[in-house]
Amino acid sequence: MNQPNKLISVVSAAIFYCALAAHAQVPSKSGARIRVETDLVNVPASVLDANGKPVADLPESAFALSENGVPQKIDRFETQTNRPLELALMVDSSLSALKEMKFEREATARFIRLVVRPGDLLSVFQFSDEVFQLSAFSSDVPLLEAGAERIAPGAGTSLFDAIVLGSQALSKTPAGRRRVIVLVTDAGETTSEDTFEMARQAAIQSEALLYTILIRPVKSESGRNTGGEHAIETIIDSTGGAMYYPDDLSQLDAMFEKINRELRTQYLLSYYPEPKSKAGAYCRIELEIPAENYTLHYRKGYIATGIGQ
Numbered sequence: 001m002n003q004p005n006k007l008i009s010v011v012s013a014a015i016f017y018c019a020l021a022a023h024a025q026v027p028s029k030s031g032a033r034i035r036v037e038t039d040l041v042n043v044p045a046s047v048l049d050a051n052g053k054p055v056a057d058l059p060e061s062a063f064a065l066s067e068n069g070v071p072q073k074i075d076r077f078e079t080q081t082n083r084p085l086e087l088a089l090m091v092d093s094s095l096s097a098l099k100e101m102k103f104e105r106e107a108t109a110r111f112i113r114l115v116v117r118p119g120d121l122l123s124v125f126q127f128s129d130e131v132f133q134l135s136a137f138s139s140d141v142p143l144l145e146a147g148a149e150r151i152a153p154g155a156g157t158s159l160f161d162a163i164v165l166g167s168q169a170l171s172k173t174p175a176g177r178r179r180v181i182v183l184v185t186d187a188g189e190t191t192s193e194d195t196f197e198m199a200r201q202a203a204i205q206s207e208a209l210l211y212t213i214l215i216r217p218v219k220s221e222s223g224r225n226t227g228g229e230h231a232i233e234t235i236i237d238s239t240g241g242a243m244y245y246p247d248d249l250s251q252l253d254a255m256f257e258k259i260n261r262e263l264r265t266q267y268l269l270s271y272y273p274e275p276k277s278k279a280g281a282y283c284r285i286e287l288e289i290p291a292e293n294y295t296l297h298y299r300k301g302y303i304a305t306g307i308g309q
Contacts, residue, residue, distance in 0.1 A: 039276065040075070041067075043269045044178050044209065044240075045287055045298035046262040054265035055294060056080055066286045067273050076270035084119040085180060085263060086137065086173045088166035088208070092185035093154045094128040095215050100249050101153055107249070108148040108184075111256040115263070116141055121173055123147075127162040128154025129191045137173055156191035159228050163199040163235065167206035178266065179208035180241075182259060184252070186215050187228030196231050203239045204282075204303055210241035211262075213255045215248070240299040262297065277304040 043065070047055040060077040091108055093101075108124070116122050121137040124147035135147030163181065170179045181203070192199075203210055212232050236243060242262075244255045269287070277283050281304045287296055 039272055040270050041273055041283075041285070041302060042207075043271075043285055043287060043299050044081070045267045045269060045296055046265065047267065047289065048262070048295040048297070050293065052258070052295075054261050056265050058267070058289070060269075062289050062291065063267075063269060064288045064290055065269060065271060067271075068277070068284050069286070070275070072271040072273060074269050074271055076268070078268040080264075081178070081266050081268040083268065084121070084177045085115070085117075086170055086177045086208075087115065087120070087122040087179075088125060088170050088181045089122060090125040090127060090131075090162050090166050090181060090183045090185075091148075091151055092128070092157060092159075092162075092183075092215075093126045093151050094157045094188075095184075095186040101151070103249055104184075104252070105148050105151050107252040107256065108151065109145045110253060111182075111260075112144045112148060113141055114256060115260045116144065121177075123169060124151075125162065125166060125169075126151045126154075127158050129156030129158055130154070131158055131162050131165045133165075133169065137169070157185065157188045157228070158192045159185060159187060159189040159231070160192035160194040160196055160199040162192075163210075164194045164202045167199075167202035167208060170206045170208050178263070178268075179206060180263065181206075181208045181210045182256075183210065183212040183232070184215065185212065185228075185232075187212075187226075187232055189228040189231065196234075199231075200235045200238055201303075203235050204301060207299065207302070208239060209297070209299065210236050210239045211259045212236065212241070212243045213252065213259075214243055214245050216245065238301050240297055242297050273304075279304055 049055050057079060060074055065072045065074055116139055118139060120139050122144055123137040124134040124144055126132050126134055134150045135144050138144060166181050214229060233243060246255050282301055283304055284301050285299060287298045
């Protein structure tokens with residue numbers, strides 16, 4: 001074998017053995033094996049009392065965590081976590097009459113000023129018959145407000161497309177943060193190319209909580225199309241989050257404030273699932289506080305991949 005080919009063979013062998021080592025458990029100097037943290041599941045959670053106010057400072061012992069009905073050991077616990085937020089703020093621009101559009105834009109800008117803190121990332125989207133990203137993910141409040149100013153009325157509602165594109169955009173942001181979709185809509189799905197199941201799967205895979213402010217132009221179920229509402233409720237049941245029902249756009253500020261309070265009073269629980277599920281399986285997470293009658297909003301499931309959840 002000539003010298004260049006010999007060198008190539010040596011380098012190739014080194015790469016091969018490094019790849020094997022990357023998938024193996026690593027022994028420590030004491031002989032114990034160090035666990036590779038690729039299967040750690042993170043569960044952000046909000047706890048609300050009977051009046052809907054966040055409950056802070058609960059100990060780890062207050063929580064009971066299980067996966068697919070099997071109790072799990074909580075390996076990490078953070079109270080009132082300060083991990084940065086990644087938010088996709090998605091505004092349905094088909095729901096407002098022209099005279100209400102100015103208020104909708106102003107309320108969106110106020111929410112941006114309220115929620116964005118140093119280190120957070122937020123992006124503004126609008127959707128009607130199409131979905132537009134009006135600003136890149138940023139913590140630059142004036143830049144984000146300028147994006148909100150560009151919200152313009154449209155026809156149709158591509159609700160499922162919006163959830164898919166918002167989820168995909170969040171999936172590209174840095175790991176180790178708390179991901180959230182805030183959706184303002186009348187849920188009148190009419191023009192999406194993506195299906196409900198595509199939207200649900202995208203939201204689960206993004207690991208984002210889904211908070212929805214549902215503006216109902218008609219209060220009676222018999223007078224409106226409720227298919228979109230039930231679809232969102234089903235997605236929230238998979239991802240965690242909450243649905244809020246203001247009577248009209250004038251209550252947007254109060255709903256935005258409620259979401260912000262929840263996000264700023266969150267717990268983060270992490271665990272290594274035992275037993276591990278096969279790749280591609282949907283794993284249902286159950287989180288409870290047995291001793292209290294609290295409402296919990298938390299990530300309720302994930303799709304097993306074996307490379308970090």
